[in-house]
Amino acid sequence: MPKVKIPRKSTAVDMTAMCDVAFLLLTFFILTTRFRPQEIAQINIPASTAQIPVPDKNIMSIQIDPKGNVYFGVDDQFTREKLLFAIKERFNLPAFNEKQVKEFKLVEIFGFPLEQMGQFLGTKPEERSKFPQPGIPISEEKNQLIDLILLARQANPELRIAIKADKLTSYEDVNAVIQTLQKQKVNKFNLITTGRSASSDKE
Amino acid sequence: MAEMIVADKGGKGGKKRAKKQSTRVDLTAMVDMAFLLLTFFILATTFNKPKAMEVNKPAKDENEKKEDLPAIKQSKTYNIMMGKNDMLYCYVGSDDDPNVKVDSTFFSRSGLRSLIKDRQRAVAQKWGNQDELFILIKPLPDSKFRNMVDVLDEMAITGVKRYAIIDDFNEIDELIIKQSGNRKPDAIKTANVVVPSSK
Numbered sequence: 001m002p003k004v005k006i007p008r009k010s011t012a013v014d015m016t017a018m019c020d021v022a023f024l025l026l027t028f029f030i031l032t033t034r035f036r037p038q039e040i041a042q043i044n045i046p047a048s049t050a051q052i053p054v055p056d057k058n059i060m061s062i063q064i065d066p067k068g069n070v071y072f073g074v075d076d077q078f079t080r081e082k083l084l085f086a087i088k089e090r091f092n093l094p095a096f097n098e099k100q101v102k103e104f105k106l107v108e109i110f111g112f113p114l115e116q117m118g119q120f121l122g123t124k125p126e127e128r129s130k131f132p133q134p135g136i137p138i139s140e141e142k143n144q145l146i147d148l149i150l151l152a153r154q155a156n157p158e159l160r161i162a163i164k165a166d167k168l169t170s171y172e173d174v175n176a177v178i179q180t181l182q183k184q185k186v187n188k189f190n191l192i193t194t195g196r197s198a199s200s201d202k203e
Numbered sequence: 204m205a206e207m208i209v210a211d212k213g214g215k216g217g218k219k220r221a222k223k224q225s226t227r228v229d230l231t232a233m234v235d236m237a238f239l240l241l242t243f244f245i246l247a248t249t250f251n252k253p254k255a256m257e258v259n260k261p262a263k264d265e266n267e268k269k270e271d272l273p274a275i276k277q278s279k280t281y282n283i284m285m286g287k288n289d290m291l292y293c294y295v296g297s298d299d300d301p302n303v304k305v306d307s308t309f310f311s312r313s314g315l316r317s318l319i320k321d322r323q324r325a326v327a328q329k330w331g332n333q334d335e336l337f338i339l340i341k342p343l344p345d346s347k348f349r350n351m352v353d354v355l356d357e358m359a360i361t362g363v364k365r366y367a368i369i370d371d372f373n374e375i376d377e378l379i380i381k382q383s384g385n386r387k388p389d390a391i392k393t394a395n396v397v398v399p400s401s402k
Contacts, residue, residue: 015229015230019230026241029241030244048256048352049360050254050257050356054254167347170347170348171350175344182260187259187262189260190255190258191255191257192254192256195252
């Protein structure tokens, strides 16, 4: 009789080891993960052999997509709040209510003429991805990026500037942003690139 | 719950056997959940962290006179222009000789890199130190951001200590622009000063 019972039990597999492995990996990923930031434009960054990692804190990021549209964002919520009030003052926008301020604190990156800020923060979060984001104006006649750089740096003087441009963005568009930065006496900035192994490339 | 299932399956064995097995918990659900979370974190994570390439542009000072800046001997320089379609135009300027040989090349080990290496050797031979070489990088408006990063990267790889990104062009450059079918940048954006980036 016992001989018959043993093969019957054998369908139950011991899950303990599998469970251990799963949780081990899970723990690893939880600890190492940094969430993918919001993306409003798809930007494929170029590769380089640069080894310096992008700092985690105090980043002002300026993104340029292949069409030359410029997007702007700062990383920390406190800075964002201060920036929003500064934008309101600078562009004489109507006052924002508490909910709108809260919403703006969650906006990682944006790209529209700043007059539309109230309208943007008024839209529901789920519809926000459809809000048109044609880029921040940086033409000679109307350059709002220059104001944003100044206001953001006033909100947080420790901000470092990272330019994230697509591989195929033309130099002209990148240069327009660089020139704007230089008008604000910013001569030091970082270009965001993805890593490429230096060893295989070096002779 | 686990006890119950075990008891049901091995029902024929009687109650004594069921009690013996009762310490075993069914882990299937737990494993399922762990893998679910694991999948989520794998997909949500960004793997290779982006790297930063630091660029120092010269401070712009409208009051500064250009004559104050020390001129660099042409024989120490090397000009690299980036045009459209990933093309590169490299040449060595000359102080007295109006004839200039222009190499058009691509980004590759046998292209740009070997040209830079040749130039480094030539400068080392003439001036005793290859670090005397000064590279003038002149991106044209139709070149891509990738080209700029690649050239700056090439500076790091070949160990060129002195280089600058320059936005104004001399007669030779203008001739190359015309011949290669590129266009010149709009006048407004060109005003810039020539100073090496420190690296």
